[in-house]
Amino acid sequence: MRGPPMRELTLSKAVNEAIAEEMRRDPSIILMGEDVAEAGTPFKVLSGLVEEFGPERILDTPISEPGFTGIAVGAAMTGMRPIVDLMFGDFLFLVMDQLCNQAAKTHYMSGGKLSVPMVLRTNMGATRRSAAQHSQSLHALVAHIPGLKVAMPSSAYEAKGLLKSAIRDADPVVIFEDKLMYQDKAPVPEEEYLLPLGKAEILREGRDISFVATSSMRQVAEAAAARLAEDGVSAEIIDPRTIVPLDEETILASVRKTGRVIVIDEGHQSFGVTAEIAARIAEKAFYHLDAPVGRMGAMDVPIPFSPALEDLTVPTPERLVERAMASLRGEPVHGA
Amino acid sequence: MxxxxxxxxxxxxxxxxxxxxxxxxxxxxxxxxxxxxxxxxxxxxxxxxxxxxxxxxxxxxxxxxxxxxxxxxxxxxxxxxxxxxxxxxxxxxxxxxxxxxxxxGATSASPAPAAVDAIAVARTEGATAEAPRPTGASPSGNGTADIAAPAADKGAGPTGRILATPKARRLAEARGIDLAALVGSGAREPILYRAVADAPDPGEASIAAPVATPIAASSALEALAERSAFDALLAEADPAPTRAAALAAFLAGAWRGSRGADSLRIAVQTLGAPPLRLTDPDRVPLSRLGGDDAAAGDGAPDISLFDLTESRLASYRPAASGTSLTLLGDGTAFRLLLAFDERTLPLSEAAHLLDELARRIEDPIRQLL
Incomplete structure (x- = not known):
């Protein structure tokens, strides 16, 4: 990111900008969801949009996630480009039919005659003391369904660039923003830019161990890498940016270089994103591995409401440093 | 049921x-x-x-x-x-x-009232599910969660299979290095890439075929010496001499004790320090070994000493003829490798020398008297 003039933006503002820019460019874009217009969402991400685009394009819906998601799927099939705002990622369970049975399969089942260019924006991330039904990171659930793309921005810069690409994409894209990062700032170019879906980014180059970190786990990986650097350990950090499509080549190239890798993701560890990425590495870079592929996900428990317990369930820089050192020492690695 | x-x-x-x-x-x-x-x-x-x-x-x-x-x-x-x-x-x-x-039965069936237990259960399950079982050794029965198990030091295990990472194995194959020989020369399992990369080429060194070493022109003897007493002695000396210099003194003492000699010149090499020549270091107090008292004599050394302890090096065999002593090992014991030519240093004397040196290291009072 050298060259173009930058300013510091919050992730929240970056998302807002992406939507505003795209809506100015393309009149077929509408946005719908609960509390998106007057309230601008509980996280104030969409503040000001209804003033500019009016209630015809920024639609406050009743509290019926299946209802408005179904409307969006239909609108997308018939020429609109809807952006659906799902207030909490946990509500994905309510829209599974619309998303997974309808949006994901329409293009395929219509023999390519229909497509569903919609975006479902939602969030993820624990440690906000929101308890078990408002803290989940459910991206693995939709990543499992062919026909859906899944983006996981790791800062304001990615949030804006990926969302603009998602809006322009011909297929349904689900984008997960970590709700703890809405106020985090990052340099964002003044001028317009897009980030391609399916292209990972090497955030930090290193030679001893690779961290593949999604969304806010980027911050965990960066903090761990900084601490490891003090001990002379050079960690490389890869941000996949989108898990569907997954930029396997960038990940595998990094592992071939370092021989060690830990995959960090905030979804539950079992049957999740860490498992998928670890499996691909084991399949495709096995002979380059100098240690077992490590995984760190959220503990396999409902997210506790107790702050002390909640903090234990997510990956932390301390635990990542520990795991990395064990890997470097050649110890077999256990545990979540 | x-x-x-x-x-x-x-x-x-x-x-x-x-x-x-x-x-x-x-x-x-x-x-x-x-x-x-x-x-x-x-x-x-x-x-x-x-x-x-x-x-x-x-x-x-x-x-x-x-x-x-x-x-x-x-x-x-x-x-x-x-x-x-x-x-x-x-x-x-x-x-x-x-x-x-x-x-x-008292502890196994207590009720699970809260998330704490849920977490404990989940962790235990995670640990069990993920525990690697490379050696066929049984996974730890308690399933203590969240703790990285120590490396399997015993290696090979009941299956006889050597633990090495895929990357290390690939390199070993490419270089023709025998992993068993690597283990035999003290490499820890699982063998990592670095250990194979650092190993000398099998054609040139003893490492690939330790059994075959005696075939070489020069003979070799190996001894082990527990080092805590020696380390303690070193720590007491003020100023403390370098470990290599102190070892040279012990070597000279052992030489003189086992074979007798008027004057002994020892060439000392360590990693990351310039080479050193010492004359009769055993006749100088340990605390003065760093000074001029034992410094440099001219002429060819009677014996060369290579201190490679605390490095990752696993073996060394000098190409030159003459007598040389290489020190390897870890924090608890030295491995002493004596390379010598039986025409100038008969086997019995060499064995005596090395044995005496090991005894002195283990029990420094033999040196001080």
């Missing part, structure tokens, strides 16, 4: 119950409705039914005992045969750990 009978919760605030009496004994057939025992809480005494048909296999809490709610107090087996087996297992278990049967 055997069924655990738990201390029931008979009142809202009850956390334990007193067993008043058992109405059935081990071996008795029971029906679900049969009264199994009487339990007294702070409010009342109640008759507790068996809850299922079967044979009472074992009782784990005697009448008169107070037992926390949720603990196993008895086991009901499906039939007499199973009851016998369960009773036998319980007896064996209690014989093993000296605990009464009631203790054996």
């Amino acid at each position: 055997a069924h655990d009978v738990l201390m029931p919760q008979l009142g809202m605030a009850q956390d334990a119950g007193l067993i008043v009496a058992w109405h059935k004994g081990p071996g008795d057939p029971v029906a679900a409705d049969d009264v199994l025992m009487e339990v007294e809480t702070d409010k009342a005494t109640m008759e507790v039914p068996a809850g299922r048909d079967g044979v009472l296999a074992t009782i784990r809490a005697a009448a008169g005992e107070e037992v926390p709610v949720g603990n196993v107090i008895a086991v009901i087996a499906a039939d007499a045969a199973e009851a016998e087996r369960v009773a036998g297992e319980v007896a064996a278990a209690s014989a093993n750990d000296g605990d009464a049967p009631v203790e054996a």
Whole structure:
């Protein structure tokens, strides 16, 4: 990111900008969801949009996630480009039919005659003391369904660039923003830019161990890498940016270089994103591995409401440093 | 299938119950409705039914005992045969750990009231599911979560397979390095890429074929010496000499003690320090070894000393003829490799020298006297 003039933006503002820019460019874009217009969402991400685009394009819906998601799927099939705002990622369970049975399969089942260019924006991330039904990171659930793309921005810069690409994409894209990062700032170019879906980014180059970190786990990986650097350990950090499509080549190239890798993701560890990425590495870079592929996900428990317990369930820089050192020492690695 | 009978919760605030009496004994057939025992809480005494048909296999809490709610107090087996087996297992278990049967079940069945237990369970499951079993050694029975197990030092294990990472194995194959030989020369398992990369080419060094070493023109002897006493001595000296210089002094002492000599010149090499020449270092106090007293004599050294301890190097065989001593090893022991030419240093004398040196390192008083 050298060259173009930058300013510091919050992730929240970056998302807002992406939507505003795209809506100015393309009149077929509408946005719908609960509390998106007057309230601008509980996280104030969409503040000001209804003033500019009016209630015809920024639609406050009743509290019926299946209802408005179904409307969006239909609108997308018939020429609109809807952006659906799902207030909490946990509500994905309510829209599974619309998303997974309808949006994901329409293009395929219509023999390519229909497509569903919609975006479902939602969030993820624990440690906000929101308890078990408002803290989940459910991206693995939709990543499992062919026909859906899944983006996981790791800062304001990615949030804006990926969302603009998602809006322009011909297929349904689900984008997960970590709700703890809405106020985090990052340099964002003044001028317009897009980030391609399916292209990972090497955030930090290193030679001893690779961290593949999604969304806010980027911050965990960066903090761990900084601490490891003090001990002379050079960690490389890869941000996949989108898990569907997954930029396997960038990940595998990094592992071939370092021989060690830990995959960090905030979804539950079992049957999740860490498992998928670890499996691909084991399949495709096995002979380059100098240690077992490590995984760190959220503990396999409902997210506790107790702050002390909640903090234990997510990956932390301390635990990542520990795991990395064990890997470097050649110890077999256990545990979540 | 055997069924655990738990201390029931008979009142809202009850956390334990007193067993008043058992109405059935081990071996008795029971029906679900049969009264199994009487339990007294702070409010009342109640008759507790068996809850299922079967044979009472074992009782784990005697009448008169107070037992926390949720603990196993008895086991009901499906039939007499199973009851016998369960009773036998319980007896064996209690014989093993000296605990009464009631203790054996005491911790396993406590109720899980909160997320803490959920977390503990999840962690344990995670650890068990992920525990690697490369050597065929049984995974740790307790499933202690979240702890990286130490590397399997014993290696090969019952299967005889050497533990090496895929990357290390690939390089070993490409370079023609025998992993078994690497282990034989002290490499830790699992063997990592670095250990293979650092190993000398098999054609040039003893490492690939330690058994074949004696074929070479120069002979080799190896000794092990526990180093704590030596390290302590070094730490006491003020100023402390370098380890290599002190070892040179011990070597000179051992040489003089075993073979006699007027003057001894020792060339000392260590990693990351310039080479050093010492003359008769055993005749200088340890604290003055760093000064000029033992410095440089001219002429060819009688023996070369290479201190490679605390490096990752696993072996060294000098190409030049002459006598040389290489020190390898870890924090607890030195490996002393003596390379010599039997024409100038007969085997018996070499063996004596090396043995004496190892003894001096282990027991420095032999040097100081």
